[in-house]
Amino acid sequence: MSVAERLREVLATLPEGVDLVAISKYHPQEMILEAYRAGQRRFGENHVMEMAEKAASLPTDIEWHFTGHVQTNKIKYMAPFVHTIQSVDSFHALSEINKHALRVGRTIRCLLQVHVAQEETKYGLRPDDLLNLLRTEPWRELNGVHITGLMAMASNTDDEAQIRSEFRTVRALFEQVKGEFFSDNPGFNTLSEGMTADYPIAISEGANMVRIGSAIFAARNYKPKG
Numbered sequence: 001m002s003v004a005e006r007l008r009e010v011l012a013t014l015p016e017g018v019d020l021v022a023i024s025k026y027h028p029q030e031m032i033l034e035a036y037r038a039g040q041r042r043f044g045e046n047h048v049m050e051m052a053e054k055a056a057s058l059p060t061d062i063e064w065h066f067t068g069h070v071q072t073n074k075i076k077y078m079a080p081f082v083h084t085i086q087s088v089d090s091f092h093a094l095s096e097i098n099k100h101a102l103r104v105g106r107t108i109r110c111l112l113q114v115h116v117a118q119e120e121t122k123y124g125l126r127p128d129d130l131l132n133l134l135r136t137e138p139w140r141e142l143n144g145v146h147i148t149g150l151m152a153m154a155s156n157t158d159d160e161a162q163i164r165s166e167f168r169t170v171r172a173l174f175e176q177v178k179g180e181f182f183s184d185n186p187g188f189n190t191l192s193e194g195m196t197a198d199y200p201i202a203i204s205e206g207a208n209m210v211r212i213g214s215a216i217f218a219a220r221n222y223k224p225k226g
């Protein structure tokens with residue numbers, strides 16, 4: 001099957017109101033173009049330099065989402081063009097993104113990444129730390145960033161009940177954060193959860209943005225350059 005065919009199959013499984021980010025990390029530009037020609041505009045990458053290289057030579061109406069760990073020394077390379085940084089997990093990162101956004105005269109959408117999975121290695125804020133950040137840090141003063149929602153990954157497990165309960169935790173946190181901090185701000189509206197293996201569960205637990213790579217681009221043969 002071609003990329004375009006796999007993309008169409010994935011899209012056919014998404015209910016109305018659920019947005020797809022096609023995760024194109026490690027895949028070559030030709031495959032991104034194939035998905036682009038089939039109508040996809042929203043793509044996600046995990047490495048800043050790889051994303052910047054691709055953005056420089058691919059159509060400019062692509063909406064680039066960054067989903068990798070935010071290294072503050074790399075923000076400047078994506079600030080001019082990135083649409084949303086989905087993986088913000090500290091106030092420090094948020095304020096550095098703000099600084100670079102203001103420098104290039106932009107506002108960058110940010111999702112706060114929540115850590116609910118069992119793995120120790122995954123990035124993100126524990127729910128308590130996320131609430132604490134919003135309660136104590138001066139994030140409202142940062143005019144170069146808009147916090148537009150939450151992002152999370154579930155545990156990498158076959159235990160569907162475990163995955164479901166993690167997504168349910170994030171959904172409850174999303175509603176709490178919306179009520180406590182964004183009741184006057186309809187722009188806080190994105191719950192980004194679910195990858196190839198678990199996105200139907202994420203959607204049934206309230207995700208309205210899914211990040212799907214391998215189901216569209218097939219297995220990744222490429223290793224990151226670093």
Ligand SMILES: *Cc1c(COP(=O)(O)O)cnc(C)c1O
Nearest residue numbers: 023067195196197211212213214
């Ligand atoms: C790679 C990745 C995905 C997509 O994973 P697939 O299993 O290929 O669908 C989604 N989100 C993040 C943060 C990723 O790193």
